[in-house]
Each structure stands twice: as structure tokens, then as C-alpha cells.
Amino acid sequence: MPGRLLGGRYQVQDRIGTGGMATVYRGQDEVLGRTVAIKTMLPQYANDPSFAARFKQEAQAAAALQSPYIVSVYDWGKDGDTYYIIMEYLRGTDLKSGIKKHGALDCKKVAQIGSQIAQALSVAHRHDIIHRDIKPQNIMVQPDGNIKVMDFGIARAKNSHLTQDNSVLGTAHYVSPEQTQGKELGPTTDIYSLGIVMYEAATGQVPFQGDDAISVALKQVNEQPKPPSQLNPAVDPSLESIILKCMQKNPADRFQTALELYHVLRDYLAGRMAQVNSATAVLPGSAAAVADTSKLEPGQGMAPGNTASMPRVSRTGQYRPQRATEEAAEQEEERDRKRKRNIVIGAVCGVIAAVAIVFALVNVLGSASKTYPVPNLAGKTADEAQTAITQDGHFKMGETKESYSSSVEQGKVMDQDPRASRQMPEGTTINIVISKGEEPKEQVSVPNLTNMTPKEAQEACTKVGLTAVAGDEVEDDNIEEGRIAKQDVEADSSAEKGTKVTYHISKGTSQVVIPNVVGDSEDSATTTLKNAGFEVSVQYSESSDSVGKVISTSPKNGSSATKGSTVTITVGKAPSKVSVPSVIGMTYSDAADKLKANGFYAGLASGSSSNGIVTDQSETTATKGDTIYLTTKVESSSNGGSGSNGSGTGTTGGSTNGTGGSTQQ
The missing domain is CATH 3.30.10.20 (Trypsin Inhibitor V; Chain A)
Structure with missing residues (x-):
């Protein structure tokens, strides 16, 4: 898969994760030039037509969800037999890994994460989308501490019937009772799963354990969880009440909307305990204990609207009405004594x-x-x-x-x-x-991050209340590799405190392909190369065929060179004239050989014969490759010569090499 181009646009790079349904790769959007996450469905699901149809429907719906706490879905498609989703590329770690590494989180952090997930779910539920797979593995914790909920795109198709897939043990730890039973699901099923996520974050472990998905699912239906404070004494009663209300077996007994849960968690974080106690006042199975306010323990009281707050849960997980009853009896005896005195008085x-x-x-x-x-x-x-x-x-x-x-x-x-x-x-x-x-929000001045290292940029932004976020790398001729070349929010402009400033690190000087200018005129070639970002150097070479034209380039055309570097072009020029050796007095044949050896051609002047002696030549200086026309004269033999085809016998009638005679004139 790495190296493959999906949809003619998304370049698959290295693998960053694998799950039960899909594999996730880091990739590059070649059109927008940004890093993306590419999720590809495993073949056994991609080949299921019903899954493919649901996949398309859910991916399109997920792309419409807009929230700072939901991972953005940019695109989806099919390339050959591969279904894929293009998502926002996130830096950070999933919540499950964070809990495994650090253990239980403090109560405030649990509530903060829960409130952000609740806000994400509220947006999805308004679009009639039930996530159905809320679990720590699908919660990404970013470097700034905020979270993003993932996998809205395939959740509904993936978890319609948990009981049909015994292998998904990780999911079984978080599903609602009604989900394991295949009942119709609503927003409260996500609230149940969120309750378990907060339970695990607060205690470091899931509430129900088992050897397989079925046994865990049965416990979800039939067993009550241990109160979180029994596993982690640091969990305070108010947060415990919120978590346990989320995890009620009956959907009607939970918070009915994610927005309602968000409000309660917000009240908890703001220290409005009376409102938290009011929202979690009556939990099923403890209504009788709650209703009798005369038996409330010290520290309990009436919430606004005359409803008792939830009874405190002991570290053994049992309600303690006995102690309250004993104290009430002692108080009653004291009141009796006072009444007797009042009667006497x-x-x-x-x-x-x-x-x-x-x-x-x-x-x-x-x-x-x-x-x-x-x-x-x-x-x-x-x-x-x-x-x-x-x-x-x-x-x-x-x-x-x-x-x-x-x-x-x-x-x-x-x-x-x-x-x-x-x-x-x-x-x-x-x-x-x-x-x-x-x-x-308070307005601050955006610092200039150019030429900074990422660490320096983070420090500069943090100092004024902004957040520096790494974007895609860019090529830059003027900025050293590894330093910031540009930023999305203009330097020295005003921005709200808390704004994210995306910066782009330089990959160094860019490489450019040298265009083919061979055969072009010198002026045309120079213009073309300069427009491509190169400097141009010109040298000349004699050429009888390409005078004024580019013969070659260095580096060669088609190769890559650094933008701004120099490309040398070789331009043809007319050859210069040189001296022509004298061949007068030679036979035509010998004269032709000598001229050829010196780079010239021999030709007969009008009326001359190849059997004669050269008496004149047309040029004494010429360009190599030129033709020199020779004038010859055939001399008469003193003692007569043989016929034109006979060998010469006279000293003057034959040729100088004695191989051919001349016809007698």
C-alpha cells in the first residue's frame, strides 16, 4: 500500500496504525499539499456490498460534522477494491495508550475529557448520528491536552450487532446493555459508553472483565459496576455520581442528552456542587435512601428544588443508612429530653x-x-x-x-x-x-516565527497565549532546512488568545527540472532558463550546422538542479578561416589527398582534368570543410606516349607516380 496513489490524489506513505476493521496510513494530499490520515478498510469488510453501502452513507454524514472535538473527515472513495477515508492528520496519542502509560487520571482531567467528548457527541446526535463505538482507542489526546473523537464514519456499520463478532473484545468493554442485546439504539447508548471511558480514566481499569466479548457483554447486561472510589479512593463522590448515572442499565435512567451531561460536567469543573448533586440526585436502586432526608449523613443536604443529594457511597461500595439512623435516634432522644424540660417550664x-x-x-x-x-x-x-x-x-x-x-x-x-x-x-x-x-477572547499580537526552530516558535507563541501547530513542510530557497519558512496567521497581526498559529518548516532549496533548450536561439534559451529560476552562462563552439543555436546544456536538459544555480549553454558559431596549404605543381590526385588531410575538399576548376598537374588553386585561406578548386594542365610527352589506357613510358608524358599515362594532345 505505501507508495500507492489513491483516487489520483492521495499518496500513501507509512503505516501508523491497524485496527480490527481498517489500517491507517499517513499520506499526502497532492492537490492541496497537506498531510492527511488515510484509513483503508480491510478486504473482508470492503468486499461486503451491504457494508460498502453503509460505509458510503456514514462517511458522507461524518464529513458534515463540525466540532473542535471531532476529527475532520475530508473525503472518501474507492480505488479498485480499496475503500478509503481521508481524515485530518492528528499528532498525539490515543486515550487508551495514555491510561496504560500513566494510570488513573485526576478527577478534573477526567471531567475535562468527558465534557469535550460530550460536546462532540452532542454535535453528532443533532445530525442523527449515533457513534456506537465510544472507547479510549477512538479518543485522540493532542499535544495541547484537548481531545478529538474519531471513527464517526464507520461506527454504525461496524457495531450494529456486537453479538455477531466475538473477536471484538476491546469494543465489548464499552458497549451498552441494549447494544449487546441488538435493541434499537439512541443517544443514551453513547452516554453509557462515555461513562465507562470516564470510569476507566478515573480508575485505570474497565469495570467489567472477561475472557471473551460475550462474557463481557453479559456482565454489561447483568452486573453492577464497583463504585470507582472502591478502585481509586481519590475519586470524589460528585464525579463518581456522574459516572454511575451514565452507566445505568436502563437508558431512561441515564443523562438523556449529551448536552445535559456536558452541562453537569461543566458545573462540576466550575465547583457548582449543588447543581451536580441535583442532576445526580436519584439513582435507581437508592431512591428510598435518597428520599428520607432525615437519614442523610453529615455533609449531605437538600439540593435546589427540595431534592436530596445522592447518598455518599462508602469505600466498600455500600450505602450507609445505619449510621444515619443511629445519629437520628440520638438526636430524637435529645429532643425528647428538651421537650420534657419545656413541658415542665x-x-x-x-x-x-x-x-x-x-x-x-x-x-x-x-x-x-x-x-x-x-x-x-x-x-x-x-x-x-x-x-x-x-x-x-x-x-x-x-x-x-x-x-x-x-x-x-x-x-x-x-x-x-x-x-x-x-x-x-x-x-x-x-x-x-x-x-x-x-x-x-483577549487580542494579542502574533509573533514572527520566520527562521525559528519549532521549539522556539512554541515558546514564542506560548508566551503571548497562542498555540504553535506544525503544518506541512515547504520548499524555500532562502530558509535553512528545519527552520520555519512561513506561518498561516500573519506576523504582527492581532489574534484571539488561544488561537492556533500553523507554521511550515522549510525543506531547503527546491530542485527544478532543466527545460530542453537545445536547438533554440541564444536569446530564447536564456529567457526560458531564467523563467525556470536559473542563472545562465553562455559559451561558444564552432559549428557549421548550428550557427547561433544552442548545441548543448550543462547540466543536461531533463535533469534536476537547485533553483538559482547556473546552467551553461553552448551556442554554435561560424568556423574561422585558416591557411590552405599550396598544392601547385602536384598531380591532382596528390593535391586532393593533401587538402583532405588538412580538412578541405578538392574540386576541378572548369576545363581542368584530373590527369593534369595543378597550376593554380582557388583559395589560400578558407574555412575547414570548404572545397578548393584546382586548375590543372596536362603536359605533352617528348617521346610520345602510349594510348590513354597504356602505361606511360616517357619521362614527361606519364603522371608523377608513373601509374597512368596522359592522352597525347
Whole structure:
């Protein structure tokens, strides 16, 4: 797979991970020039037509999810028999590896991770996408500590029926009871899985262990988890209550939306314990203990809206009503002693007090006998909320406050007290909090990162409250390799505190292919090479065929050279003239041989014969390769010569080499 080009665009590079369904590679988007993660489906799933159809549907849906806590899906496709998803390339490690390496996390970190996952799920659920595979392996922890949820694209197709795949033990540790039973799933199934993720993050281990997926899944359905504090005494009761509510077997007993869970975790992180206790007040199986507020232990109390907070869980995992009962009995004995003294001191006062108490109790019980569900005001305007509160006459409009929110639109209800769906007495006052939108962040000046090392860039950005993030590498002729060549947010501009400044490291001077200019004129070749980024040097060589044209280049055309380097072109020039040796007095044949040896050709002048003696030549200087025309004269033989074909016998009638006679004139 490495080296393959998918979809004519995505270059597959090294493998960075393998799972039960797919292999993930680091790759390069050749069109946009950015690093991406390429997830390719394993062949046994890619060859299943039903899976392929679901894969396409889910990948397209996942690409529409926009959240800082969801990994971005850029593209998907099929190349041959390979299905692939193109995703945002993340740096960091998955949460599972982090827990294995560092063990249990502190409570605040667990709540922070949980709140970010809840926000990611809230976005997905609004798009009717249920993740179905929330587990630490699918949570990427980035270098800045924030998380990204992965695998929205194939989760639904992958985990429709866990019981059909006994090999997926890692997934079985996190699935909801209804998921193992093949029931219809809703947002609360992801909330259950998130509860187990927080459980593992807080304790360092999953709540249910087993030898195979089926045994673990059965425990998900039938067994209650040990309270996290039993495994890690550092887990505080409030966070424990949140986790255990997420993990209720009955979906109706969990938080009903990811947004509701996010609000509770946000309250926990902000130290608003009363609101946390109110949200987790009644857990199934402990309602009786909660309802009897006279038996609450010290430190417990009534949450807003007259609902008792969740009873504290002991380190042995058992509720402790016995101690509360004993303390209540002691208090009752003390009250009896005081009443006896009061009777002795003044019976009349006691009677009056008793009557007053009875009257008060009758009033309280009478008013509390009728309760109504609190309307859900989330996302309503202040006017809409007031109408919803007062329209039936059961509740009263209370105080309206404003607060900043990064997740709720400005002007809409972001919080309410009491919370939605709680049963409250008639006449209860409902307070609301209206979102002011995202809190404006402080503006800072962006530092100039050019020529810095990545470490220097990180320090410079951190100093002013920004985050430096590495982007793709780029070629740069002026910046040393390994140093920053450019940044996406302009230097010295203003940016909100917390903004990510992406920088690009130089790969050094770029290499350019030398264009073919052989045969071009000197001027044309020089222009072409300079436009390609080269300097040009010209040398000349004599050439009778390519005068004024480029004969060759150095380095050769088609090879690569550093941009800005010099390319030498060789241009042909007319050959220069040289002296022609004298051949006068020689026979034509000898004269021709001598001229050829000196780079010339011999030719007969008009009226001359090849059997004669050279009496004149046309040039004394000429360009090599030129033809020198020779004038010859045939001399008469004094004693007569033989016929034209006979050998010469006279001293003057024959040729100088004595091989051929001349015809007598």
C-alpha cells in the first residue's frame, strides 16, 4: 500500500496504525499539499456490498460534522477494491495508550475529557448520528491536552450487532446493555459508553472483565459496576455520581442528552456542587435512601428544588443508612429530653408550639401534594421560556441571568434551575440563564516565527497565549532546512488568545527540472532558463550546422538542479578561416589527398582534368570543410606516349607516380 496513489490524489506513505476493521496510513494530499490520515478498510469488510453501502452513507454524514472535538473527515472513495477515508492528520496519542502509560487520571482531567467528548457527541446526535463505538482507542489526546473523537464514519456499520463478532473484545468493554442485546439504539447508548471511558480514566481499569466479548457483554447486561472510589479512593463522590448515572442499565435512567451531561460536567469543573448533586440526585436502586432526608449523613443536604443529594457511597461500595439512623435516634432522644424540660417550664408554650408545627406541616404537605414536570427550556428565547413556564399556571418565572457559552446560541436559554423534567410542586419558581454567546477572547499580537526552530516558535507563541501547530513542510530557497519558512496567521497581526498559529518548516532549496533548450536561439534559451529560476552562462563552439543555436546544456536538459544555480549553454558559431596549404605543381590526385588531410575538399576548376598537374588553386585561406578548386594542365610527352589506357613510358608524358599515362594532345 505505501507508495500507492489513491483516487489520483492521495499518496500513501507509512503505516501508523491497524485496527480490527481498517489500517491507517499517513499520506499526502497532492492537490492541496497537506498531510492527511488515510484509513483503508480491510478486504473482508470492503468486499461486503451491504457494508460498502453503509460505509458510503456514514462517511458522507461524518464529513458534515463540525466540532473542535471531532476529527475532520475530508473525503472518501474507492480505488479498485480499496475503500478509503481521508481524515485530518492528528499528532498525539490515543486515550487508551495514555491510561496504560500513566494510570488513573485526576478527577478534573477526567471531567475535562468527558465534557469535550460530550460536546462532540452532542454535535453528532443533532445530525442523527449515533457513534456506537465510544472507547479510549477512538479518543485522540493532542499535544495541547484537548481531545478529538474519531471513527464517526464507520461506527454504525461496524457495531450494529456486537453479538455477531466475538473477536471484538476491546469494543465489548464499552458497549451498552441494549447494544449487546441488538435493541434499537439512541443517544443514551453513547452516554453509557462515555461513562465507562470516564470510569476507566478515573480508575485505570474497565469495570467489567472477561475472557471473551460475550462474557463481557453479559456482565454489561447483568452486573453492577464497583463504585470507582472502591478502585481509586481519590475519586470524589460528585464525579463518581456522574459516572454511575451514565452507566445505568436502563437508558431512561441515564443523562438523556449529551448536552445535559456536558452541562453537569461543566458545573462540576466550575465547583457548582449543588447543581451536580441535583442532576445526580436519584439513582435507581437508592431512591428510598435518597428520599428520607432525615437519614442523610453529615455533609449531605437538600439540593435546589427540595431534592436530596445522592447518598455518599462508602469505600466498600455500600450505602450507609445505619449510621444515619443511629445519629437520628440520638438526636430524637435529645429532643425528647428538651421537650420534657419545656413541658415542665411551660406547658402552654409547648401546646402553642405544637399547634404551630402541625399547622405548618399541614400547609407544607398540602402544597407539596401536587407536582408537575419542569418544562425543558433549552434553546428557547427569554420570552419563549417565560411563556413555557407560566402558560399552565403551575410555575412562576424567576430570575433571569446571562452568561457566556461556546455551545449555545446568543439569546437562547443555556441553563435552568430546577432542571427539565423534574417533578416539582406547584408554584415553584424557575430561574433561567441566557447565553451571551461565546466569550470574547483577549487580542494579542502574533509573533514572527520566520527562521525559528519549532521549539522556539512554541515558546514564542506560548508566551503571548497562542498555540504553535506544525503544518506541512515547504520548499524555500532562502530558509535553512528545519527552520520555519512561513506561518498561516500573519506576523504582527492581532489574534484571539488561544488561537492556533500553523507554521511550515522549510525543506531547503527546491530542485527544478532543466527545460530542453537545445536547438533554440541564444536569446530564447536564456529567457526560458531564467523563467525556470536559473542563472545562465553562455559559451561558444564552432559549428557549421548550428550557427547561433544552442548545441548543448550543462547540466543536461531533463535533469534536476537547485533553483538559482547556473546552467551553461553552448551556442554554435561560424568556423574561422585558416591557411590552405599550396598544392601547385602536384598531380591532382596528390593535391586532393593533401587538402583532405588538412580538412578541405578538392574540386576541378572548369576545363581542368584530373590527369593534369595543378597550376593554380582557388583559395589560400578558407574555412575547414570548404572545397578548393584546382586548375590543372596536362603536359605533352617528348617521346610520345602510349594510348590513354597504356602505361606511360616517357619521362614527361606519364603522371608523377608513373601509374597512368596522359592522352597525347
